[in-house]
Amino acid sequence: MTTKYQFILSLLSAMLAPAWVLAAQDIDERRPLANDGSVTVINVAGDITITAWDRAEVQLLGSLGDESTLDISESGQGLRIEVKQRDEERNNQHYESSELQLTIPEGATVSASGVSSDIEIRGLRGAAVTAETVSGDVEVTAHSNHVDLKSVSGDIGFDGASPRVTAESVSGDVVLRGVEGELNVSVVSGDVELQAGALDRGRFEAVSGSLDLVLSLRENSSVNVESMSGDVNVVLPAGQAMEIRAQTFSGSIRSGFGSPQKVSHGPGSRLDHTEAGGGASLRLESFSGDVEISQQ
Amino acid sequence: MRDDRKDQDQLLEALHRLPRERELLRDLWPGIAGRLQPRDLPQGRRWTRPAVAAAVLVAFMAGVLFQRQQLLPEPASAEAGSQRIPEVLAAVQASEREYQAAFRAFVPVGLDQAMLDDQAIDDIQGSWTQFRQAEAALLAALQDYPGNTFLAERLMGLRAQQLDFMQKLYVLDQNSRRNT
Numbered sequence: 001m002t003t004k005y006q007f008i009l010s011l012l013s014a015m016l017a018p019a020w021v022l023a024a025q026d027i028d029e030r031r032p033l034a035n036d037g038s039v040t041v042i043n044v045a046g047d048i049t050i051t052a053w054d055r056a057e058v059q060l061l062g063s064l065g066d067e068s069t070l071d072i073s074e075s076g077q078g079l080r081i082e083v084k085q086r087d088e089e090r091n092n093q094h095y096e097s098s099e100l101q102l103t104i105p106e107g108a109t110v111s112a113s114g115v116s117s118d119i120e121i122r123g124l125r126g127a128a129v130t131a132e133t134v135s136g137d138v139e140v141t142a143h144s145n146h147v148d149l150k151s152v153s154g155d156i157g158f159d160g161a162s163p164r165v166t167a168e169s170v171s172g173d174v175v176l177r178g179v180e181g182e183l184n185v186s187v188v189s190g191d192v193e194l195q196a197g198a199l200d201r202g203r204f205e206a207v208s209g210s211l212d213l214v215l216s217l218r219e220n221s222s223v224n225v226e227s228m229s230g231d232v233n234v235v236l237p238a239g240q241a242m243e244i245r246a247q248t249f250s251g252s253i254r255s256g257f258g259s260p261q262k263v264s265h266g267p268g269s270r271l272d273h274t275e276a277g278g279g280a281s282l283r284l285e286s287f288s289g290d291v292e293i294s295q296q
Numbered sequence: 297m298r299d300d301r302k303d304q305d306q307l308l309e310a311l312h313r314l315p316r317e318r319e320l321l322r323d324l325w326p327g328i329a330g331r332l333q334p335r336d337l338p339q340g341r342r343w344t345r346p347a348v349a350a351a352v353l354v355a356f357m358a359g360v361l362f363q364r365q366q367l368l369p370e371p372a373s374a375e376a377g378s379q380r381i382p383e384v385l386a387a388v389q390a391s392e393r394e395y396q397a398a399f400r401a402f403v404p405v406g407l408d409q410a411m412l413d414d415q416a417i418d419d420i421q422g423s424w425t426q427f428r429q430a431e432a433a434l435l436a437a438l439q440d441y442p443g444n445t446f447l448a449e450r451l452m453g454l455r456a457q458q459l460d461f462m463q464k465l466y467v468l469d470q471n472s473r474r475n476t
């Protein structure tokens with residue numbers, strides 16, 4: 001009798017419990033998704049890990065914070081997964097951490113965003129990868145047509161192949177490998193390390209961070225590198241056809257291509273040099289950082 | 297030679313007309329830091345003012361970047377630079393006005409600190425300090441070499457990055473508000 005009474009009480013408690021209590025559990029969800037579908041993931045607090053497989057479905061594992069709920073919605077070719085905080089917790093400005101581990105079709109387009117979240121994406125070959133966080137790191141391995149990675153204080157890493165990459169961090173470091181085509185990189189105090197193939201168009205900006213770039217230039221390509229106080233090091237293939245214009249106000253220029261000159265009016269050094277008939281354009285500018293251009 | 301002198305005279309004349317607002321040199325971080333603190337603003341005010349700031353910020357960003365893109369394709373040689381002095385000065389004047397106005401419009405933004413750990417706040421503050429140091433060094437150099445188009449373009453580049461930074465903080469603030 002007592003046992004039966006306890007069972008009924010337990011059942012009633014479970015039925016009457018608010019959704020957020022029921023949601024405080026491990027996540028194990030599956031949804032169908034076409035290989036070229038899209039997945040949007042939003043998790044304010046907690047890590048997001050996304051890997052690829054060859055199935056036309058999404059598997060979502062992980063754990064949901066006690067005070068959070070999981071919202072999964074499907075529309076057209078897309079799937080949207082969002083961890084939401086309960087109103088009381090949001091008002092108290094207290095965020096429970098939730099961990100999301102997704103396995104998605106390798107051809108899918110993915111967009112992942114968080115705040116205090118590390119984002120790791122591996123093995124995708126879809127049209128686009130977008131990852132944005134604030135205080136977490138972003139680490140992506142992919143072969144996608146368009147990659148867009150942003151963090152405020154976290155590091156950014158990309159390894160793979162993509163013809164179009166944008167990477168922005170304020171204080172974190174940016175390390176990119178395998179990119180080619182079009183590249184935009186912006187940091188404030190973080191350092192940039194690049195191992196690229198041939199670029200058509202590139203733009204690199206830093207305030208105090210250093211820029212270490214290994215790249216080559218396609219014919220008629222244009223690459224601009226700007227730094228305030230950080231050093232700029234560019235390594236190019238020997239005999240790279242290009243026009244180099246480099247200038248620094250109070251730093252120095254060292255170059256394996258041509259000879260730097262002192263600016264005729266005012267302080268600073270500059271280098272204007274055409275290598276192997278020109279064609280591509282490489283422009284390097286720094287206010288107080290040193291500029292070094294060397295041959296591989 | 298005579299043309300060079302004429303350019304120089306025009307440059308000096310234009311420089312005297314440049315806005316010399318000393319507030320550029322003040323420490324802007326305390327203002328931003330203050331805005332990072334959670335505040336007990338009335339609900340309506342919290343939502344309305346950032347929306348205004350957003351519109352203003354985006355508009356100013358577009359203006360500065362447009363002007364930079366117009367200038368950037370030009371080579372940075374000394375010869376070309378002297379011919380571009382009036383153009384560069386006009387762009388610098390415009391970007392400085394835009395930066396000042398954008399910063400003033402940035403006042404309402406206040407981030408939800410619960411979403412950010414101490415390290416993130418320190419990093420944001422540290423980055424703004426880097427901006428400030430770069431700004432001070434550039435402005436000091438421009439005072440010594442007012443006709444230096446290279447410095448003028450660096451200042452515009454820095455302003456664009458500062459505006460971009462403020463826009464990031466604004467977007468962060470908006471995301472915070474959306475989540476709360």
